[in-house]
Amino acid sequence: MGKIELEESGDFVVDILEHQKFVWLNKVGNILQIPYLDQQIRALFRVRNYDLLYFPYPLANCRLISLFKWIGLLSTPVVVLGHQGFLFYDDKKSLLGKIFKKSFQQFDHYAFFSKRLLEKTRVDLGFSMDYASKHFHHVHWGPDRKFYRSLNHSDLEPSPPFAISAGTVDRDYDMLIDAFSQIKQPLKIFCTPKGVSSTKILPVNVTVDNSWVPYPQLLKEYMASSFIIIPIREDIKNRGNTFGLTVLNDCIALGKPVLMTYHPYIDIDIEKENIGLWVRDNTVKGWTQALNKMFGLSDQFHKMGESARDLYFKKYNSGVFSNELAEIFKKAL
Structure with missing residues (x-):
């Protein structure tokens, strides 16, 4: 700080x-x-x-x-x-x-x-x-001015494309899982034990890790992913907070595209900055459509990542x- x-x-x-x-x-x-x-x-x-x-x-x-x-x-x-x-x-x-x-x-x-x-x-x-x-x-x-610049993306082993989402109680993982049940792309979720309902049945393309994952390991998962997802709960996003900003900073520093619930109290316009897409229809249908659109932009992920890193070096x-x-x-x- x-x-x-x-x-x-x-x-x-x-x-x-x-x-x-x-x-x-x-x-x-x-x-x-x-x-x-x-x-x-x-x-x-x-x-x-x-x-x-x-x-x-x-x-x-x-x-x-x-x-x-x-x-x-x-x-x-x-x-x-x-x-x-x-x-x-x-x-x-x-x-x-x-x-x-x-x-x-x-x-x-x-x-x-x-x-x-x-x-x-x-x-x-x-x-x-x-x-x-x-x-x-x-x-x-x-993000920290020195820490993220020292990370070496070349150390990562090649992995199949996947999306990743991580965070605590302000995330709507149940809705995100329902959306991924409508598509075939893989998703990894890292959350607390209460992050996903105990009764939720996971589709085969979704994995949930609710153990304690050290931050360096989470960063490796971030870097290996295709893009990062930040699904903010509808009932809290208008309350007056900046939930999701910490992970958004990770995206910027790591040069990763982001798909995020539209958040009126986040100043960074991810679409204007060409680092990702907003999900304005914060429902299962809206997320399903947004996910299909995001995965369809895979040829632009590299450019989005470059835009994110440019923001990191110059502004955030x-x-x-x-x-x-x-x-x-x-x-x-």
């Missing part, structure tokens, strides 16, 4: 606070509805050593920090990342909803992975356009992201 390149610039020293040290404090925090209480208390005890606090996951570990900002006990600037909506619950007018809204208003600067999410958050938190112009920022989150990588983050930090200071 920026540490390496920020320090390489020579302008910043970034310390990462240990995720968990005192387990009992987190147990108390869970009772008080303050997740990661341990980490936040340790941050407050050390805050005098720092000019700025940076939270990449503000929904999870900022409740105590925002409370201290709210009541005036913390003056250190706080910068947070926005990759999902802050107010995602139903009853925003309830007392608890109003408290959450007030707490999320306490941060000094917000960096968003999505322009539409930026605007949604401005409206949700009740900020004016003028305030947002000074404190809300759009950033281009991207950790170096670009860190430079943008550095400018936000300087404004906060």
Whole structure:
């Protein structure tokens, strides 16, 4: 989330606070509805050593920090990342909803992975356009600048063409499996044990691995595939999040075509950039048609891969992201 390149610039020293040290404090925090209480208390005890606090996951570990900002006990600037909506619950007018809204208003600067999410958050938190112009920022989150460039595609053994899909609970694998039952092309799914319904009968062209697969091994599967599929569940894609962006970054860095549920909160237009296709009809019928179309474009996969890598080198990588983050930090200071 920026540490390496920020320090390489020579302008910043970034310390990462240990995720968990005192387990009992987190147990108390869970009772008080303050997740990661341990980490936040340790941050407050050390805050005098720092000019700025940076939270990449503000929904999870900022409740105590925002409370201290709210009541005036913390003056250190706080910068947070926005990759999902802050107010995602139903009853925003309830007392608890109003408290959450007030707490999320306490941060000094917000960096968003999505322009539409930026605007949604401005409206949700009740900020004016003028305030947002000074404190809300759009950033281009991207893959690590060095890691993916070191991967060697030539080490892979030749394999028959296949599609691959990997991810967690925001994926609609049941629908994807139903779509693949209508075609003969092979699909590999890597997911958690709950990713596919236990009653789902798999067609012969679909395999599911719900064991823990090390990331380097998953990358090899990605590189050996024809293209990567990101099927986002219909009930969550409009909630205000960037689900699927991590895997999309993998596609860009690895130079792999992508077939993805159309996601209004993803800024990268995969069709405009010629790196894949959107699935706008997020149904079994829509996916079946999209899969047939995608497999029919196999002669363009190489060109799509080149376009993806071009995006990686020029626009979406950790170096670009860190430079943008550095400018936000300087404004906060």
